[in-house]
Amino acid sequence: MPRKKIIVAGSGHGGLCAAILLAREGYNVTVFEEREKSELGYDWEDCIYLPEFDFAGLRPPEKMLKPFFNSSYLNPAKTVKLTDDAVSPVRLRSVDRKDLIAFLTDEAEKAGAEFRFSEKVLSAKCSGNKVAGIVTEKGEYESDLVIDAAGMFSPVRASLPAGAGILRDLPENNVIYTYRAYYRNTGILMNSPRQTTYFFHCKRPGMDWFITLDGYIDILLGGFYPLTQGDVDEALQDFENDFSFSKNDRIRGGSFNAIPLGKAIPKFVCDGYAAIGDSASMVEPMSGSGLGKCMCAGKMLADTVISAGDYELTTERLWRFEKDYFRSFGRSSFSDYTIMSMLKELKAEDIDYFFEKGILNQSVLKSKNFKGFSAWQIINVGISLAKKPHLLSALAFAGLKLSLTEKVALSFPERYKEDEFEKWLKIYNRI
Ligand SMILES: Cc1cc2nc3c(=O)[nH]c(=O)nc-3n(C[C@H](O)[C@H](O)[C@H](O)COP(=O)(O)OP(=O)(O)OC[C@H]3O[C@@H](n4cnc5c(N)ncnc54)[C@H](O)[C@@H]3O)c2cc1C
Incomplete structure (x- = not known):
């Protein structure tokens, strides 16, 4: 019997990973x-966590991997700088996004996958609630x-x-x-840590970074609301004041983009x-692990498809992919989402208060929870926040949600049964 026909809509990383593994299986x-093959990939480097690529069996060649550096964190008033020394030089690397996508497409082609570049997908082709294929600008x-x-703006998901x-639409x-660009480094010293992450930089809700590298500077602006050219100019001016580089010396990038805030959509398979x-919002923006999560998900999906054998790929059979994803990554993705959602509601002065009172400290930034706090620290936090009831309630609310994340992830239903899923969805919607 001929092996199943798989269409990958868009050459996103997880789709390419699944394409490679499935094509290798025939x-x-x-x-x-x-887009054209030569246009693929973002015009900059990003961090990848090697174990996630190893899980998929698709580690990029050593020559593509560069060291990744730890970060220091600065509050909006720039009065407190915290250093995160959690970066593992063995496990975390930086990779050029264009090289990475070229590596994945080459592997897929070698495995026997066919590529139709420059062919835009318009929608899903459906028969009732079942997806039976795609419609592109050239045919069905x-x-x-x-x-x-x-x-994230997939026209396929939008047409289901x-x-x-x-x-169909991400909330x-x-x-x-985001805005991301590289500028020429004409002499800023590369002291450690080379990355500085600014919370609510220029009082704008979000996080920006400034990374000093050999020959260039990597600037990222991340906003909780759409960024304007005025936001970019203001941030660049402030970086110029702090580091004395020239914002007119841009050498790469310079585009506005968007990343899902995290928390995968609750249901991402159907017949x-x-x-x-x-496309399924499988990102943890605080740890920058969109790529790694995609790769792991690609392996999970390929395993699910292979395990279905010759049977039809129904929701029930694809459920294993959802279950594996949520049970493995649900907790960390829900935690990131909870913290980001809390930050979104705060003001620059609130962030300053968190930093200056030690409520946001090195161990919290590293572990993304407050578990490392001693009883004495908790009492002190309580006393500090008693004067700021709105912060106390924001933190308590986030703490409550964080305490639920593991339970929600691990209680994802073993099998697809509508009533069980509906029950799970109710708790999912609370975090
Ligand atoms: C500024 C910035 C910084 C980031 N930093 C990091 C980081 O440090 N680490 C990290 O892990 N992640 C990072 N991310 C997130 C990361 O880029 C994504 O999570 C990752 O690319 C996974 O997305 P994807 O592969 O699913 O989709 P995408 O990368 O968006 O790929 C989708 C593909 O589908 C194609 N496509 C879209 N629509 C159609 C259509 N209608 N027809 C045909 N093809 C279509 C696109 O051309 C594209 O090739 C960053 C993102 C940005 C914007």
Whole structure:
């Protein structure tokens, strides 16, 4: 019997990982990508966590991997600087995004996947609630499974029938808006840590970073609300004042983008369809692990498809992919989302208060929870926050949600049963 026909919509990282692993097993895989091959990938480097790539069996070649540096964190008033020494030089690396996507597409081609570059996917092709293929600007294609790797604004997910039970649009408040560019480094010393992360830089809700590298400077602006050119100019001016570099010396990047805020969408499979990567919001923006989570998810999806054998890829059979994802990464993704959502509600003065009173300290930034606090510290935090009841309630509310994250992740239903899923969804919606 011929192996199943798999369509990958968009050459997102998780989709490519699944494409490689399935093509190696003899599946008939076609990837539809709206851009030319040479245009793929972002114009900068990002960090990757090697064990996540090893999990998928797709570690990029050593020559592509560069060291990644730890960060210091600065409050809006720039009165407190905390240093995070958690970076593991063995496990965390920086990789050029264009090289990474070229490596993955090459591996997919070597495994036998077919690529249709410059072919934009317009929508899913549905038969009732089942996804039976895709519609592109050049025609219609049938498949046993559509892997939706077209990023956070995927037109495939947006066109699914309501009965599939999948969110068609990511919630508007589930987005971090970014600007990223490299500038020439004409002599700023590379002291450790080379990365400085600014909380609510220039009082704008969000987080920016400034990384000093050999020959260039990497600037990222991350905003909880859409960024304007005025925001970029203001931030660059402030960086110029702190580091004396020239904002006119841009050498790479310079684009506005968006990243999902985290917390994967609650249901990302239906009959004949599985969303992966940003399309399913599989990101943890605080740890920058969009790429790694995509790769692990790609391996989980490929294993699920292979385990279904010759049977139809129904919601029930694809459920294992969802379960594996939520049980492995649900806790960390829900925690990131909770912290980001709390930050979004605060003001620059509140962040200053957290830093200056030691409520936000090195161990909290490293572990993303307050577990490292001694009883005495908790009492002190309580006393400090008694004078700021709105912060106390924000923190208590976030703490309550954080205490639920593990339970919610691990209680993801073993099998797809609508009533059990509905029950789980109620708790999921609370965090
Ligand atoms: C500024 C910035 C910094 C980041 N930093 C990090 C970091 O340090 N570490 C990290 O892990 N992650 C980081 N991320 C997040 C990371 O980029 C994503 O999580 C990651 O790329 C996974 O997304 P994806 O592969 O699912 O989708 P994408 O990378 O968005 O890929 C989607 C693909 O689908 C194609 N496509 C879209 N629509 C269509 C269509 N209609 N038809 C055909 N093709 C289509 C696109 O052209 C693209 O090739 C960052 C993101 C940004 C913007």
